[in-house]
Amino acid sequence: MSRLRTERLELRPLVSSDFAQWNEVRERCRDWLAKWEPRPPASAPDPSRDPQAFANRCRVRERERSLGTAFDFGLWHEGWFCGEINVSHVARGAFQSAHVGYWIDERLAGKGLVAEGLLxxxxxxxxxxxxxRVQVSIMPRNAASLRVVEKLGLRSEGIAQGYIQIAGVWEDHQRFGLTLEEWQARRDEMAARLRAARLGRASMPTDG
Known part of the structure; x- marks a missing residue:
């Protein structure tokens, strides 16, 4: 099982015993997340409410990891589940590329945790x-998600029209790309950008 650690996060694949924490976050954030995610088939069991469907989801993700077609990471902050970052649609051969998507608990949005995990x-x-190469695709009106890639300084590749069906509507998405060469040249710079952003937040005055 792949495990990654950052200063504030542990990242690892979800397993069936994580259902209670995953269910609590997904239910509490359901309305907040629904407007940014593809709508599941109406006939499909909801893994956020059905433990067996969640266990099946975990088994599918495990098989994808074993095949090398996708890699999923749950995020844990201070011991509590708080979101996911997934590497999907891995293409080999001449492409050697993948898509990266993410979501986080509404209560922790804006704290730089997703950007930290993305790094x-x-x-x-x-x-x-x-x-x-990896690609991140974001709806142009999803300001919170755009701030994540802005913190890392990812390169915009323009707008893909009618790119993904979200909540039943074909939505345009802004695409951001990062290549191996860019990663090798900029990884330290991106880490420095995140540290600077955290220090900036820490130095801001608070009310009360």
């Missing part, structure tokens, strides 16, 4: 999986 996942994708 670790990029290292995994390039240094362990051997990919040459």
């Amino acid at each position: 670790a996942v990029f290292g995994f994708a390039f240094d362990q999986v051997g990919l040459h």
Whole structure:
């Protein structure tokens, strides 16, 4: 099982015994997340409410990892589950590329945790999986998600029109790319950007 650690996070694949924590976060954040995610088939069991469906989801993800077609990471902050970062649609051959997606508990949004986790996942994708390129796709009106890639300074590749069906609507997405060469040249810079962002937040005055 692949495990990654950062200063504030542990990242590892979800297992069936994680259902209670996953269920609590997904249920509490259901309305907040639904507007950014593809709508599941109406006939499919909901893994956020059905322990067996969640266990099946974990088994599918385990098989994808064994085949090298996808890699999933749950995020734990201070011992509590708080989100996911997934490397999906891994293409080999001449492509050596993948898509990266993420979500986080609404209560922890804006604290830089996703960007911190992404940096670790990029290292995994390039240094362990051997990919040459990763892509992050974000709806242009999803300001919170855009701030994540802005913190890392990812390169924009423009707008893909009608790219993914979200909540029943074909939505445009802004695509961001990172290549192995960029990663090798910029990994220390991206880590420094995150440290600077955290220090900036820590120095801001608070009310009360």
